[in-house]
Amino acid sequence: MQNDIVSRYYDVLNEVKNGAPAEWNNVIALCEAVPKSIDIDKFWTHGRDKPCWSNIRVPVGERIASDLNRSKDFNSFNLIASDAWEIVMLARGPKWKSNPNFKVVGDSANKFLLSLSRGGLASYKWRLYAIRQYALSLGNEDGVLPMVRSVIERPHSLTSENIYTWSKRFAEKAGAGWGATTVNHLLTDLGLSVKPDLHLRRSAVRLGLLQSIPSNLPVEEIDKNSAKLDQMVVPAVINMALRVTPTASPTSTNAIREVDKVLMEWSRMGFLRAL
Structure with missing residues (x-):
């Protein structure tokens, strides 16, 4: 068979x-x-754009993700996790993804969004929020950091039987805008x-x-x-x-x-x- x-x-x-x-x-x-080997930076560089592709057609995802190239700060999850990139979600609920539901507090985040044209991340602030939530979680012992460390140290701990459950748990810790499919997209790029x-x-x-x-x-x-x-x-x-x-x-x-x-x-x- x-x-x-x-x-x-x-x-x-x-x-x-x-x-x-x-x-x-x-x-x-x-x-x-x-990548031939995996470390925490690989988890970031292969994962930072994944909210750009969530529930959207490939050409639109490509357009949104391309905006990340406009700031070198996206090369470092520590920079995106800093106060300069702070974005606040005002309320949860069915319409949480609407642009008015996000307050851009950080200077770098504000300048970045103002530099973008419509149709990219500027039209989907929730995706930028999700990227920053992931950056925060990646450096947090209460976030995804222990799970990432475990995979780096014991890559075979992820098996076909447990990977979907693992992805759901990772998504919960990564923050709003992350789901099992988005996490599996990240893991796909890591092989x-x-x-x-x-x-x-x-x-x-x-x-x-x-x-x-x-x-x-x-x-x-x-x-x-x-x-x-x-x-x-x-x-x-x-x-x-x-x-x-x-x-x-x-x-x-x-x-x-x-x-x-x-x-x-x-x-x-x-x-x-x-x-």
């Missing part, structure tokens, strides 16, 4: 490689960008997990990775049951990836980053079908 699934993955890989060569080049670039988005979810089902879910389940049903399926998708895809020999970057420690991107593109490029 497992060998059949891995064989089907290679069919998918070849379909993406031959049918979408530009996207295959992106797979190679992403795999080669996975440790996969991001359970719409496309990965659909591809996992069509590949037959979820034993209790039929591979021909209608897309509408897959999308409607995202919360239920994501907890199954993450460990299932990781387990398969650990059986795959890296192709995009043969020197990679594992194929997790490759598998995530290949399955995402297989769906996004319109190749999706039950295998």
Whole structure:
């Protein structure tokens, strides 16, 4: 059964490689960008932009994330955690993400936002707030710091069985604007997990990775049951990836980053079908 699934993955890989060569080049670039070793700065540099991509289309996420390049302060989580970048959320509730719900207190944060054009972070202050919350948490023993330290010291402590629960706990400590999917996005760039988005979810089902879910389940049903399926998708895809020999970057420690991107593109490029 497992060998059949891995064989089907290679069919998918070849379909993406031959049918979408530009996207295959992106797979190679992403795999080669996975760090060979992990430290606290890697957790920051690979995680600082992740709130920019939350619940939004890829082109818009790219536009928002590009604004981070306009300040060198984002190279340091200690600088973003400083008073110069203070942003206050005024109230919680259904409309907490609205721009008027945030008071920009720090001089650096205020100057940065004023320098931006509409459509980027200036239009989504909650995303900048989430980035700063992560910076604060990353340097706090009551925040994500102990969890990060644990992964750095014992990288194999993260397993396919516990990683989704770990991600939910990490999100709670990282602060508002963080969820399990956003954390898994961070871990994906570190080569440790996969991001359970719409496309990965659909591809996992069509590949037959979820034993209790039929591979021909209608897309509408897959999308409607995202919360239920994501907890199954993450460990299932990781387990398969650990059986795959890296192709995009043969020197990679594992194929997790490759598998995530290949399955995402297989769906996004319109190749999706039950295998």
